[in-house]
Amino acid sequence: MKSLNQEIDKRRRAVMTPNYLPQPIEIQRGEGRHVWDADGKIYLDLMGGIATAVLGHCHPKVMAAADQQLHTLWHASNLYTTGPQVALAEKLAQFSFADQFFFCNSGAEANEAALKLARRFARDRGEDRFEFVAFDGAFHGRTLFTLSATGTPAYWKGFEPLVPGFHHVPYGDLTATAKALSSQTAAIIVEPVKGENGVRPAPPGFLAGLRELADQNGCLLIMDEVQTGMGRTGPLFAHQASGIEPDIMTLAKALANGLPMGAMGARESVAASLTPGTHGSTFGGNPIAAAAACAVLDELTEGGVLEEAAEIGRYLSDGLQAIAERLGPEKVVEARGSGHLQALELKGKAGPVIDRCREHGVLVISAGENVLRLAPPLTLTQEEAQKGLSVIEKAVSES
Numbered sequence: 032m033k034s035l036n037q038e039i040d041k042r043r044r045a046v047m048t049p050n051y052l053p054q055p056i057e058i059q060r061g062e063g064r065h066v067w068d069a070d071g072k073i074y075l076d077l078m079g080g081i082a083t084a085v086l087g088h089c090h091p092k093v094m095a096a097a098d099q100q101l102h103t104l105w106h107a108s109n110l111y112t113t114g115p116q117v118a119l120a121e122k123l124a125q126f127s128f129a130d131q132f133f134f135c136n137s138g139a140e141a142n143e144a145a146l147k148l149a150r151r152f153a154r155d156r157g158e159d160r161f162e163f164v165a166f167d168g169a170f171h172g173r174t175l176f177t178l179s180a181t182g183t184p185a186y187w188k189g190f191e192p193l194v195p196g197f198h199h200v201p202y203g204d205l206t207a208t209a210k211a212l213s214s215q216t217a218a219i220i221v222e223p224v225k226g227e228n229g230v231r232p233a234p235p236g237f238l239a240g241l242r243e244l245a246d247q248n249g250c251l252l253i254m255d256e257v258q259t260g261m262g263r264t265g266p267l268f269a270h271q272a273s274g275i276e277p278d279i280m281t282l283a284k285a286l287a288n289g290l291p292m293g294a295m296g297a298r299e300s301v302a303a304s305l306t307p308g309t310h311g312s313t314f315g316g317n318p319i320a321a322a323a324a325c326a327v328l329d330e331l332t333e334g335g336v337l338e339e340a341a342e343i344g345r346y347l348s349d350g351l352q353a354i355a356e357r358l359g360p361e362k363v364v365e366a367r368g369s370g371h372l373q374a375l376e377l378k379g380k381a382g383p384v385i386d387r388c389r390e391h392g393v394l395v396i397s398a399g400e401n402v403l404r405l406a407p408p409l410t411l412t413q414e415e416a417q418k419g420l421s422v423i424e425k426a427v428s429e430s
């Protein structure tokens with residue numbers, strides 16, 4: 032029998048730019064924590080649409096909210112006021128330090144807005160602050176400004192010259208951060224957990240230390256919560272576990288459960304620099320995506336999802352820890368992560384393990400060459416978690 036997965040892969044190669052190397056299956060349908068490929072095979076989805084499907088695929092309440100909006104108004108632009116994005120900003124403001132929000136369509140765009148705002152905020156005060164301190168291995172996006180903030184030189188290759196003014200220092204190193212700050216620093220930009228770069232949580236006290244350094248220096252602190260936001264690591268926003276508040280926060284991946292939507296939130300005093308005409312986005316705050324995001328926030332904050340997820344997060348974490356211990360240093364370097372963002376750092380490459388898991392019906396992804404990353408929906412059940420863990424253990428031990 033001819034595989035439909037293989038057929039579409041052939042068509043893809045002919046007409047799509049070769050910047051992606053997708054796994055050799057076509058995902059056709061999703062429901063809850065499962066997806067189906069073109070040949071009808073079912074998979075337990077432990078990567079959740081690359082950390083977007085926080086409530087699982089085709090969540091009934093999110094679908095209903097989007098569907099209602101789909102039959103009401105698709106787009107009007109920001110030349111007019113539309114209800115869903117105002118409602119979403121109100122909800123986000125209620126649950127975060129931020130007073131005001133700018134909406135866009137992706138994580139890179141949210142970070143782009145944050146970086147632009149930080150420069151503008153300084154200039155408004157008559158200060159020549161245009162530089163940024165960012166971290167080695169950090170991932171902030173693929174637009175040129177956010178690529179310049181990204182701390183992985185391999186991603187820069189061939190795209191230079193980068194946007195000037197970025198200093199990268201080791202993640203977790205407050206002394207190096209202090210040294211890189213100057214009277215020209217507009218902001219420090221940091222992920223509370225480095226997502227793409229191996230799922231590496233901020234060491235204890237690091238985020239609080241950055242808050243202190245930013246205050247001493249007089250620059251802003253930007254928290255990139257694009258991957259960690261919306262309950263991914265436990266609290267609604269990961270930095271809330273650190274006891275500090277940034278000046279600007281960015282969101283995207285899980286914000287609308289898989290519909291494209293990004294957001295940048297800031298205190299009113301900082302947001303004030305985005306005066307009329309200074310920034311914008313045609314699709315930003317699109318009513319369908321905003322309506323879906325409202326439903327996501329309601330479900331996370333009032334639907335009890337965060338509370339129930341905490342237990343499964345611990346179960347996953349304990350399970351990976353146990354796998355690391357059983358398989359030992361020959362196979363596993365370390366298990367780490369929090370909530371529903373977990374990783375297993377392997378001795379060998381993650382690729383073959385990912386392939387094996389997929390063959391056994393479980394989807395996981397990498398976060399760097401040797402790191403297996405899990406970013407499942409927060410609605411994952413214990414039974415599903417248990418199944419996923421046993422497949423992962425088998426796959427790691429076999430490769």
Ligand SMILES: *Cc1c(COP(=O)(O)O)cnc(C)c1O
Nearest residue numbers: 137138139170171172226257258
């Ligand atoms: C995914 C990601 C981005 C980029 O988001 P896009 O929607 O791909 O532009 C930025 N920052 C972090 C921390 C991310 O995980």
